[in-house]
Amino acid sequence: MPTGPYDRLVELAADKHGFVRTEDAKEAGVRPDYLRRLAMKGRLERRAQGLYRLTALPVGPLDEYHEAVLAARGEGVVAGDAALALWGLTDVNPREIEVILPAGQRVRRTQDRRFRFRQRRLDRDQIDQVDGIPVLAPQAAVEEAITNGLEGNMIEQAIVNARRRELIGELAAARLRVQLADRNARVHGATVTRTTR
Numbered sequence: 001m002p003t004g005p006y007d008r009l010v011e012l013a014a015d016k017h018g019f020v021r022t023e024d025a026k027e028a029g030v031r032p033d034y035l036r037r038l039a040m041k042g043r044l045e046r047r048a049q050g051l052y053r054l055t056a057l058p059v060g061p062l063d064e065y066h067e068a069v070l071a072a073r074g075e076g077v078v079a080g081d082a083a084l085a086l087w088g089l090t091d092v093n094p095r096e097i098e099v100i101l102p103a104g105q106r107v108r109r110t111q112d113r114r115f116r117f118r119q120r121r122l123d124r125d126q127i128d129q130v131d132g133i134p135v136l137a138p139q140a141a142v143e144e145a146i147t148n149g150l151e152g153n154m155i156e157q158a159i160v161n162a163r164r165r166e167l168i169g170e171l172a173a174a175r176l177r178v179q180l181a182d183r184n185a186r187v188h189g190a191t192v193t194r195t196t197r
Contacts, residue, residue, distance in 0.1 A: 005030045006038070009054060015132065017066040018057035021074065022050040047071075048112065062086070066133050068097040068115045076101050076117065077127055077134045080148065083141035086130050087167070089158040092150070100136075138167040139176065146179050155180050 008028045013020045022032050035052055038044040044052040048071050053063075065086050069076045080098030084090045096113065100120045126140040136144060142158050159176050162168045168176075 005034050006043075009035075009038075009044075010056070013054040013057055016070065017060055017063045017132075018053050019047070019063075019067055019070050020044075020052050020054060021070055022052075062131055062133060064114060065097060065130075065135075068099050069134055071112070071115055072099050072101055072117060077122060077136060079118075079120075079136050079141070079144060080116075081145070081150065083136040084145060084150075084154075084158055086133065086135050087138055087141060087162070089138065089141070089161045089167075090154045091157065092154055138162045139172050142168075142176050143179065146176070146183050149183075152180060152184065 008030055009020055009025060012024055012028055020035075022035060025035055026032065035044060039046050039052060043055055045055055047053050047067060051067070051070055053067075065078050065082065068082075069078060076099035078086055078097060079100045081092045081094040082097040084092050085094050096116045098116045098118065100122060101117055103119055103121050122136075122140075126137050127134055128137040129135065135141070138158075139162070142155060142162065145155055145158065155176070159168075159173050163170070163173045
């Protein structure tokens with residue numbers, strides 16, 4: 001059981017890929033001035049307004065995804081190409097991490113070009129988690145990729161991988177392939193769509 005404020009921060013950050021929000025620290029009984037002192041000593045790194053990273057914890061491959069969600073006050077959902085990458089469904093390399101915010105939520109403008117925020121209403125069945133990070137569910141992520149014009153071969157790769165890993169059923173895979181075919185037919189059979197990043 002953590003005793004001191006630093007121990008409580010470690011416990012909080014361990015569940016969030018090394019990150020801690022000021023409001024979560026307050027709820028754990030850690031004052032904001034303590035966070036600032038730790039940042040001045042180099043034990044915390046300030047990443048955004050109200051968001052810190054504990055420097056003692058190792059950096060992992062999913063940290064940026066969790067940071068993007070936490071920069072949206074912990075209420076966002078990873079979407080776009082980043083959702084496909086987070087699930088490991090396709091070889092897409094997102095230039096930025098797109099986060100869907102609940103309708104009406106605003107995020108303070110950030111200079112961080114790694115993240116892009118947008119609003120959209122999502123149903124609960126469209127949201128899942130990967131290692132504690134809220135992300136579009138596999139089927140919803142592929143549907144969005146089709147709508148956004150991701151290359152057909154990348155979408156097929158995502159469908160095959162999602163099916164192989166049993167993240168979607170056979171019927172869902174068939175429906176996604178029909179959506180892809182319909183999209184291609186709408187652009188008059190063109191096979192050239194937007195390029196991956």
